[in-house]
Amino acid sequence: MELCSINGLKGTITVPGDKSISHRSIMFGSIAKGITEVENFLKGADCRATIQCFRTLGIEIEESKSSVLIHGKGLHGLMPPTHILDVGNSGTTTRLLSGILAGQPFDSKLSGDASLNARPMKRIIEPLTQMGANISSILRNDCAPLYITPGNLHGIHYNSPVASAQVKSCILLAGLYADSETSVTEPSLSRNHTELMLKEFGADIRSTHALSSTQATASILPCTELYGQHILVPGDISSAAYFIAAGLLVPDSEILIQNVGINPTRAGLLKVCEDMGGDITLLNERTQAGEPIADILVRTSTLHSTTIEGDIIPALIDEIPVIAVMAAAAEGTTIIRDAAELKVKESDRIETVTDNLLSMGCNVTATEDGMIIRGGCPLKGAVIHTLFDHRIAMAFSIAALIADGNTKILDSKCIDISYPEFYDTFEKLL
Numbered sequence: 033m034e035l036c037s038i039n040g041l042k043g044t045i046t047v048p049g050d051k052s053i054s055h056r057s058i059m060f061g062s063i064a065k066g067i068t069e070v071e072n073f074l075k076g077a078d079c080r081a082t083i084q085c086f087r088t089l090g091i092e093i094e095e096s097k098s099s100v101l102i103h104g105k106g107l108h109g110l111m112p113p114t115h116i117l118d119v120g121n122s123g124t125t126t127r128l129l130s131g132i133l134a135g136q137p138f139d140s141k142l143s144g145d146a147s148l149n150a151r152p153m154k155r156i157i158e159p160l161t162q163m164g165a166n167i168s169s170i171l172r173n174d175c176a177p178l179y180i181t182p183g184n185l186h187g188i189h190y191n192s193p194v195a196s197a198q199v200k201s202c203i204l205l206a207g208l209y210a211d212s213e214t215s216v217t218e219p220s221l222s223r224n225h226t227e228l229m230l231k232e233f234g235a236d237i238r239s240t241h242a243l244s245s246t247q248a249t250a251s252i253l254p255c256t257e258l259y260g261q262h263i264l265v266p267g268d269i270s271s272a273a274y275f276i277a278a279g280l281l282v283p284d285s286e287i288l289i290q291n292v293g294i295n296p297t298r299a300g301l302l303k304v305c306e307d308m309g310g311d312i313t314l315l316n317e318r319t320q321a322g323e324p325i326a327d328i329l330v331r332t333s334t335l336h337s338t339t340i341e342g343d344i345i346p347a348l349i350d351e352i353p354v355i356a357v358m359a360a361a362a363e364g365t366t367i368i369r370d371a372a373e374l375k376v377k378e379s380d381r382i383e384t385v386t387d388n389l390l391s392m393g394c395n396v397t398a399t400e401d402g403m404i405i406r407g408g409c410p411l412k413g414a415v416i417h418t419l420f421d422h423r424i425a426m427a428f429s430i431a432a433l434i435a436d437g438n439t440k441i442l443d444s445k446c447i448d449i450s451y452p453e454f455y456d457t458f459e460k461l462l
């Protein structure tokens with residue numbers, strides 16, 4: 033994809049359904065009894081991988097233009113897979129599905145693409161093994177492909193070294209099949225969609241937030257049955273993030289993004305935009321199945337630098353590439369720290385972001401757990417090496433809109449992972 037600078041993005045748009053909630057709707061719907069109907073499901077490649085995995089596990093899933101119907105077979109209704117489960121590029125599918133598979137009375141294997149098979153899985157192998165699961169890395173490198181065989185699961189209390197919703201959700205899902213309570217404490221609260229949605233499906237799940245620290249604990253009791261639900265998936269704030277950044281950065285813009293999920297465990301970007309002087313207004317705030325939603329009005333703003341660190345990091349982890357682009361255009365030096373998790377995403381996002389910003393003429397330094405971005409230098413068009421990472425392709429498409437000259441985004445097709453209609457949404461604002 034080739035892009036150049038523009039002016040005046042104007043209009044009202046919606047963004048596709050939330051990726052995290054879409055994955056969970058298929059998974060929980062499949063192990064619930066009865067039909068789960070999902071509206072505004074994200075038809076990106078990652079969530080399609082989740083659908084395919086559950087079809088392979090014997091679940092009938094019907095797709096229409098407006099919704100997805102899951103014919104759930106109950107907690108013990110999955111069938112042994114006849115072939116290896118293909119998790120594609122999706123960390124969420126891999127880690128959450130492993131938690132469910134650990135509780136099944138049959139063997140399974142799961143594997144993904146080269147990027148997925150290089151991501152760390154010890155973070156789930158360790159706690160699942162403590163619970164009595166039999167899960168191993170087939171190549172003995174603590175990565176997928178993973179092999180899971182039946183084990184008798186018991187409840188544990190797990191102190192997670194990372195604030196990761198994938199790790200937390202994996203353990204809680206295995207906890208559905210354990211013989212006693214399972215709980216997970218994380219150093220700071222990660223996205224809580226599993227806790228909110230499993231409760232709607234009938235699970236006995238609780239969350240507590242320590243008053244004296246940022247630590248958060250979620251616990252679940254073994255369950256006899258979950259029940260099918262009707263789910264309306266809110267727009268994905270991680271996808272809205274690109275249009276928020278575009279609205280702030282592109283001169284003479286005003287964009288209204290309707291129906292966006294603003295769950296506080298996801299909405300760190302809004303706080304950062306506010307700290308940077310961004311003109312953002314939340315309209316029509318409401319709650320749907322425990323998930324807060326709003327329309328977001330964005331207008332062109334003069335941005336200044338900020339420091340992003342500590343317990344806000346999990347609430348904006350996927351938005352850091354586009355935040356870095358905003359920081360490059362802002363006056364002053366922005367510091368991002370406590371974000372070492374960026375190194376184990378679809379690419380090493382500390383490296384991919386800093387390398388591409390450098391090639392656009394920005395003065396940026398990578399650090400062990402983040403980056404230092406000295407903003408205010410004019411960006412120039414460049415060839416962007418996405419390394420097939422969808423967030424890099426989208427973040428640098430925004431950088432292209434304010435750069436001098438043409439920018440070429442290599443392998444931009446990877447955007448299909450989370451936002452197949454990304455460039456079509458842009459067309460609506462021209």
Ligand SMILES: O=C(O)C1=C[C@@H](OP(=O)(O)O)[C@@H](O)[C@H](O)C1
Pocket residue numbers: 051052053123124195196197198199201222223349350373
């Ligand atoms: O649970 C989820 O749906 C996700 C959790 C986050 O990963 P971690 O749990 O690895 O931080 C996030 O980066 C990913 O895009 C989706």
Ligand SMILES: C=C(OP(=O)(O)O)C(=O)O
Pocket residue numbers: 078121122123124125350377378423450
């Ligand atoms: C990290 C991401 O997803 P996952 O971990 O599910 O691959 C992402 O979408 O940015």
